[in-house]
Amino acid sequence: MGNINQPTITSSGILRPTYVEVNLDQLTANLRAIQAQVAPAKVMVILKANAYGHGLVAVAQHMVRVGADYLGVAFLEEGILLREAGITAPILVLGGILGNQVPQFLAHDLTLTASSVEKLQQIDAAARSTGRDARIHLKIDTGMERIGVHYYSASPLLEAALRCEHCQVEGIYSHFANSDAADSTYARLQLARFNQVLDFYQQRGLPPPMRHMANSGAILQLPESYFDMVRAGILLYGIYPSGETARTVAVRPGLAWKSQVVYFKVVQPGHPVSYGSTWQSDRMTRVVTIPAGYGDGYFRSLSNKAEVLIRGRRYPVIGRVCMDQLMVNIGWETAYNGDEVVLLGQSGDEQITCEALANWAGTIPYEVLTNINTRVPRVYLGGAGTA
Ligand SMILES: *Cc1c(COP(=O)(O)O)cnc(C)c1O
Numbered sequence: 442m443g444n445i446n447q448p449t450i451t452s453s454g455i456l457r458p459t460y461v462e463v464n465l466d467q468l469t470a471n472l473r474a475i476q477a478q479v480a481p482a483k484v485m486v487i488l489k490a491n492a493y494g495h496g497l498v499a500v501a502q503h504m505v506r507v508g509a510d511y512l513g514v515a516f517l518e519e520g521i522l523l524r525e526a527g528i529t530a531p532i533l534v535l536g537g538i539l540g541n542q543v544p545q546f547l548a549h550d551l552t553l554t555a556s557s558v559e560k561l562q563q564i565d566a567a568a569r570s571t572g573r574d575a576r577i578h579l580k581i582d583t584g585m586e587r588i589g590v591h592y593y594s595a596s597p598l599l600e601a602a603l604r605c606e607h608c609q610v611e612g613i614y615s616h617f618a619n620s621d622a623a624d625s626t627y628a629r630l631q632l633a634r635f636n637q638v639l640d641f642y643q644q645r646g647l648p649p650p651m652r653h654m655a656n657s658g659a660i661l662q663l664p665e666s667y668f669d670m671v672r673a674g675i676l677l678y679g680i681y682p683s684g685e686t687a688r689t690v691a692v693r694p695g696l697a698w699k700s701q702v703v704y705f706k707v708v709q710p711g712h713p714v715s716y717g718s719t720w721q722s723d724r725m726t727r728v729v730t731i732p733a734g735y736g737d738g739y740f741r742s743l744s745n746k747a748e749v750l751i752r753g754r755r756y757p758v759i760g761r762v763c764m765d766q767l768m769v770n771i772g773w774e775t776a777y778n779g780d781e782v783v784l785l786g787q788s789g790d791e792q793i794t795c796e797a798l799a800n801w802a803g804t805i806p807y808e809v810l811t812n813i814n815t816r817v818p819r820v821y822l823g824g825a826g827t828a
Contacts, residue, residue, distance in 0.1 A: 469503070599613075617656055618631065722770070
């Protein structure tokens with residue numbers, strides 16, 4: 442396997458007929474809409490999980506070009522890939538860290554999340570021995586129980602951070618568990634707990650480090666949580682975090698997943714289609730085969746549930762989705778080898794949304810996007826240098 446961000450293009454430059462198309466200009470428009478909503482707060486652009494399936498390096502380079510203030514990834518390795526691609530913007534690694542990773546963070550100038558006194562001491566010690574100061578953000582757990590020091594026992598971490606000699610404490614943050622829910626009770630409780638922790642600085646007459654808490658749900662529903670910066674993930678990619686979240690910022694999806702008809706046939710009644718023989722027709726019908734499957738991240742649970750678009754019309758996926766192929770019933774309508782097939786996105790007046798795919802598959806839009814794997818090449822439209 443090569444660089445995880447490289448599209449699957451053969452040495453002769455041939456692209457697979459199944460690909461993801463990313464409209465960079467739409468991502469810019471989404472960023473601008475978020476910036477307008479949260480200003481003067483800054484926006485951290487969240488790029489974890491291959492930029493929610495959109496392609497880590499390409500999206501990062503574009504976002505930096507159009508003025509992203511800060512980048513956020515989940516893992517050290519994602520941060521290193523960005524540095525190796527020449528990106529010099531500040532990058533916060535949001536996930537938990539292991540002591541032996543700290544020198545790598547420092548070598549690549551990645552901002553660390555310090556989520557306990559012990560982790561802070563490991564960071565300080567590694568920074569002392571490598572002679573490079575660490576840039577850190579303190580992580581407060583206000584009700585997620587994932588990583589971070591509990592809000593009710595945060596003071597020792599904040600104290601230790603003040604005494605830390607080889608760390609620059611640049612930020613302090615927390616994370617919402619339920620900010621996309623219609624009922625904001627729990628989000629408001631978490632926000633109150635974070636504010637309580639921040640009183641530490643006021644009581645000492647100290648300016649707090651950069652404070653951030655809001656993810657997409659809170660950007661949409663909880664302006665009180667914007668602080669100095671927000672962390673925009675799914676909203677930047679034009680998807681609302683849940684069906685019940687208020688849509689106070691207008692964004693549109695920037696990703697489409699397309700393929701082509703690779704085979705056409707007429708299927709007789711009583712002749713089942715695909716593994717397990719789970720679907721058959723009671724009349725003669727036309728069936729086309731598409732070269733995409735669960736091995737690309739098109740969930741097997743979409744079998745006999747999803748629809749695709751061909752020539753602006755909706756058709757059902759029939760039988761089991763295979764690893765590399767799936768079949769579609771076009772009834773007695775027309776399709777030819779080479780016709781475009783839209784798995785996710787728009788064709789004519791019809792659209793397959795990320796939410797629809799998620800509902801059919803029994804999951805959430807986040808998983809639909811991040812599941813489109815790296816076997817599927819990413820093709821970029823718009824952005825700098827193109828008309
Ligand atoms: C993923 C993540 C985000 C972004 O979440 P969205 O719901 O996609 O906006 C923000 N902060 C942290 C810590 C995250 O892990």
